Amino acid sequence: MDGEDAADAWFHALSDRTRRDILRRVLAGEHSVSALAASYDMSFAAVQKHVAVLERAGLLTKRRQGREALASGDVAAVRSVGAMLTELESLWRGRISRIDELIAEPDPRAEPAPPPHIPKD
């Protein structure tokens, strides 16, 4: 998967509340898929499908132990998703700090004529 495909898969996987809940549980520690299924009012197969979506998105990894499938969350992948929004956050933080500097200056209305309108070209 390239970057954009990975991002789409992450956000698609996280757009469902059951999957977000599963992810929270498996980030806290390894859970068997059958133990996860017992937590939800839906069929085992339905929970398995949600786990598979998270696994395909790379947010969760599975390993087999005997007859059980054990799932755990991938912290690094979850951090990458957060990092995308963090980039946007820093853009807005920059704007806000510049507003702060601007309003600390003397009132622009007290100054002489404002600069002329910048022409299109």
Place this chain on the structure above:
Amino acid sequence: MPVTDVSHDLAARTLTIVADFAAPPKRIWEVYADPRQLERVWGPPTYPATFVDHDLAPGGRTNYYMTSPEGERYYGYWEVVSVDEPFGFTFDDGFALDEQFTKNTDLPVSSNVVTFVEHDGGTRATYVGTYASAEALQAVLDMGIVEGSSAAINQIDELVAG
């Protein structure tokens, strides 16, 4: 530091930023209503913004471009959806193709809600930006927000050091 709270909603692709400014809402409103003041805060220092048209009114349009250190221009526009002077406004922020500001329909549009509320003699500003899809968010990041944000981060560092 004026930013008091930031929250990311990964599922909703929403970024919410809360900031406190030491001036009344009317003063913060003026920063957005006056294109000469707005262009000092909108683009990162290395990508200064020039607002060619600016109409902060319902249905109003803003056309701007940002200039890269190499002199390349990146065109953008706002479509103002609603205003509640001086307490805030909502707008869609999109990319444009050229200096005629033809909308680039291949690139994402974000919807933004900005509110200014009186708080402790100053203003509490809340910015909520929503992207339609992960693809949209990624495309915006690919447009060069990374360069822009690192400049912004450096600026914050300078501010803290100063």
